[in-house]
Amino acid sequence: MDNLELLSEYTLFLKEEKQKGKKVVAFISHDNIPEELLDAAGFIPLRLMFAGNDELMDASHDYLSPSTCAFAQSCIGLFSTKPNHFRFLDLVDYFIVSNHCVSDICASEIISKYFNIPRLNFYLSYTKNENSLKYFKFELLDFKDQLEKIIGIEIKNEALMDSxxxxxxxxxxxxxxxxxxxxxxxxxxxxxxxxxxxxxxxxxxxxxxxxxxxxxxxxxxxxxxxxxxxxxxxxxxxxxxxxxxxxxxxxxxxxxxxxxxxxxxxxxxxxxxxxxxxxxxxxxxxxxxxxxxxxxxxxxxxxxxxxxxxxxxxxxxxxxxxxxxxxxxxxxxxxxxxxxxxxxxxxxxxxxxxxxxxxxxxxxxxxxxxxxxxxxxx
Amino acid sequence: MTVFVGIDIGSLETKVVLLENSELLDFRVNRSTFDFKRVGNEMFNDLLERNNLKKSDVYVMSTGYGRNSIDIADDRITEITAHARGAQYFFPDVHSVIDIGGQDSKAIVISKKSGNVIDFQMNDKCAAGTGRFIEVMAGALEVPIQNIGELALNSNNPASISSTCTVFAESEVISLFAKGTKKEDIAAGIHKSIARRVGGMAKRIGVSPLLVFCGGVAKNIAVKKFLEQELGFEIMSPISNGQSNAQLTGAIGAALIASDQSNS
Incomplete structure (x- = not known):
């Protein structure tokens, strides 16, 4: 199976999940996003993990300078042009703005703002001391609140543990x-x-x-x-x-x-x-x-x-x-x-x-x- | 088999050499044009004909940007490995190589112990610091490319070319010209700009003497001089019988690697 087939198949999967009432939350893929919380809340986590090409990078230059991370450029280019096999991006309900790196913040903010996708915030500390771990927990709880406001019900600890x-x-x-x-x-x-x-x-x-x-x-x-x-x-x-x-x-x-x-x-x-x-x-x-x-x-x-x-x-x-x-x-x-x-x-x-x-x-x-x-x- | 052919298909020029018992018997240099395969085949056949050889008499190793485009090659090797081996042919104690060709530039570090390549760096997808840059600038100055190096060495006050982009640098050159800056000063500035760019790349991987400068641009005396200034030591260029072999280094290296493989 080549990637185009995979993307077509993935589009069908997302459509089916949406028909079941699920919402799709996209984010620039990194290793600190609590996808289990999204899953426990009944959302579909969509990791942006798609490489770009010349056209996608060019398409992002209305929003970002060409001397910005090529991956960030490509992510924006995908939302800007939505090539055939990326039509599933139309199904994204929310976008997580996180601070994994400077480009993550910029690209996520741009995608949310210019492509009218409501944002969810989840920020990380760069250090790992007692205070920053407390902060991380506050962020998790705040993220949970943001999700609960959308779904209108509480995310139970049991559901999170299962996820x-x-x-x-x-x-x-x-x-x-x-x-x-x-x-x-x-x-x-x-x-x-x-x-x-x-x-x-x-x-x-x-x-x-x-x-x-x-x-x-x-x-x-x-x-x-x-x-x-x-x-x-x-x-x-x-x-x-x-x-x-x-x-x-x-x-x-x-x-x-x-x-x-x-x-x-x-x-x-x-x-x-x-x-x-x-x-x-x-x-x-x-x-x-x-x-x-x-x-x-x-x-x-x-x-x-x-x-x-x-x-x-x-x-x-x-x-x-x-x-x-x-x-x-x-x-x-x-x-x-x-x-x-x-x-x-x-x-x-x-x-x-x-x-x-x-x-x-x-x-x-x-x-x-x-x-x-x-x-x-x- | 004792006869080996090295074909170096560069973006601008194709070089074909014939080696027997590690001795350079014959060579050809021609423009690569857009049809690497045709040019490579024609030059190869011409070389065989001139030396009364058949394809079955020789083992062919291709290298360079177009190394995969010809089917007469028995094997292929990158120009990085080929230049390193070619530089060793002329200077057995070589430790570093700078190769500036038509489309790219490379710095290579060779292990003193094993003689193998241990590190290398290439320019980005950009003409700055390559033969193409000189070609464009020579065009802007309306000076034949073979004379621009000599012209640059006549300068007492090299102009400053701050743009690294070929297109912007060309505009800068035209603007300097319009202001009345002497041609030789502009030419010197152009050469210094290349030396700064390539020298910086070479320093990042720790080049040191004995450094061999090869590739077509090594025939330009001003680039060599300004590179020496940039690096702070003398650099060597392959010469035999009073002729520069800088441009043939990759092809010779490819033929030698074929010979090494055959011996092992």
């Missing part, structure tokens, strides 16, 4: 799927679909896990194994094709569409021992060491995490992983930290490619050269 368990189980299954040794493009395709649909995709995910566990790559000596970190590889992006055409295989996605999402798992005992579900969400925020925003000293965490993944992989397979740090142009956060990340990992003996690009098709040839040269290097 937390449901998402937790879903993430465990995603992690299990992630650990399969299959082609990166295949893995990404299923991860993207799973994260787009959420736990409703669980039966399909389980059947894929079963199917692929019997068809794993047995002898991958000819493949050059890669881990992608930095910015996510979103739906409709050609990056993974370029890596595979160059003889590479992505075995792990250390991004939103990947580890940052499904590493955030609660132990069963923690869930069972915690009475207030909001405390669980606060705990998850506190323990989120894998994200790249609102995580103090995230770079040190990131370096040690990637190092751990690479070491484990080396011990398990005898193969050295190469690291591609994917930097979407004008994503200041990832871009500014890229030199440090590269230096730190290279010092530890891991080859790193800082791959800065936007979604333009024009630089496909140049990107291909950079990826091929990087894979030739080792």
């Amino acid at each position: 937390i368990k449901k998402y937790n189980n879903f993430k465990k299954k995603l992690l299990e799927f992630n650990n399969l040794n299959i082609r990166g493009s295949e893995k990404l395709r299923i991860l993207q679909k799973a994260i787009l649909y959420g736990p409703i995709f669980l039966p399909e995910l389980e059947s894929y896990t079963l199917k692929f566990s019997e068809n794993q790559i047995q002898n991958s000596k000819d493949l050059k194994d890669v881990i992608i970190t930095g910015c996510s590889v979103f739906l409709n992006d050609y990056l993974i094709e370029l890596i595979e055409e160059a003889g590479g295989n992505v075995i792990s996605f250390d991004t939103w569409i990947g580890n940052n999402y499904y590493y955030q798992i609660f132990e069963e005992t923690v869930i069972n021992l915690t009475k207030n579900p909001f405390d669980l969400l606060v705990r998850r925020f506190e323990n989120n060491l894998y994200g790249d925003h609102s995580v103090p000293n995230f770079l040190e965490n990131k370096v040690s995490q990637i190092e751990k993944i690479c070491q484990n992989y080396l011990e398990k397979t005898g193969k050295k992983l190469r690291i591609i740090n994917h930097i979407i142009k004008f994503c200041d956060h990832i871009s500014l930290m890229s030199a440090y990340l590269k230096e730190q990992l290279q010092e530890k003996g891991f080859p790193v490619l800082n791959l800065e690009r936007d979604y333009s098709r024009a630089n496909r040839g140049q990107l291909s050269t950079r990826i091929e040269a990087f894979l030739e290097m080792v």
Whole structure:
């Protein structure tokens, strides 16, 4: 199934859910949005996880400067032009404005304001001390209030706890799927679909896990194994094709569409021992060491995490992983930290490619050269 | 097999070399035009004919922007790896390479220990800091491209070109010209601007001596001089028999890699 089919299928899914009376809440996908609260309130969370192209980026320039995060440009471009397979964006009832990064705030505000989508606010603190955790809980409660005002009934703690368990189980299954040794493009395709649909995709995910566990790559000596970190590889992006055409295989996605999402798992005992579900969400925020925003000293965490993944992989397979740090142009956060990340990992003996690009098709040839040269290097 | 052909299909020019026992036997350089495949095939066939060889006598390695567009190649390699290997052919102790071609520029760091590429950086999708930039500026100054480097070295007071964008820089050049700024000063400013841009990129990945400057733009003496000023050390350019081989480095590297593979 290609992405266009997936998007058509997703449009039908959203339409059916809307017919059942559900409302759709869109947000710029990141790892601190409490989607369980949305689920407990009966909303459909819609993560904006769609890569752009030249036309979408151009279409955003009425609202944003071209030197703004290419992903933010593309999100706005999608709402501005609504290409054929993105008609489901007409079904969005609310948009969450959050402060994951500067572009998140700007793009979300623009989408809400100029495309007349009522906003919901959910802000994060950048630190993680006692006060900021209290603040995070207040934000969760305020977010709950905003949702309750829309639905007109209280969101019960039991319902929230059920949603937390449901998402937790879903993430465990995603992690299990992630650990399969299959082609990166295949893995990404299923991860993207799973994260787009959420736990409703669980039966399909389980059947894929079963199917692929019997068809794993047995002898991958000819493949050059890669881990992608930095910015996510979103739906409709050609990056993974370029890596595979160059003889590479992505075995792990250390991004939103990947580890940052499904590493955030609660132990069963923690869930069972915690009475207030909001405390669980606060705990998850506190323990989120894998994200790249609102995580103090995230770079040190990131370096040690990637190092751990690479070491484990080396011990398990005898193969050295190469690291591609994917930097979407004008994503200041990832871009500014890229030199440090590269230096730190290279010092530890891991080859790193800082791959800065936007979604333009024009630089496909140049990107291909950079990826091929990087894979030739080792 | 002892005869190896390297074909470097650049965005502006295609270079084909013939190597036997690591010795450069023959070469051809032509405009790539828009039809990489036709030009590459014609040059390859011409080279074979001139040397009384058949396709089956040689092993062909392609490189460069158009490396995937020709089907006569037995294998392909990126121009980054090819330039590094080509630079080693002329200077075995090379540690860094700067390659400025028609459409892009690259800085490459080579391990002193293993001789392999350990890091590289390429320009963005932008003509600034490339041969195309010089070509446009030479057009604006109405100076033949082969003379613009020499003209720049006559300057005692290089003009400041602040725009990095080729289109804006062209307007800046025209505006300087209209104000009466001397051609040689504008030319020097243009070359300094390239050196600043490429030098900055090279410094970011830690280039150091011995640095080999190759690619078509390495034939321009002013770019070489201003790059040396920017980097703070002398840089080398491949020359043999009094002729610059800077433009052939990638093709030679590709042929050598084919030979290395054949030996291993």
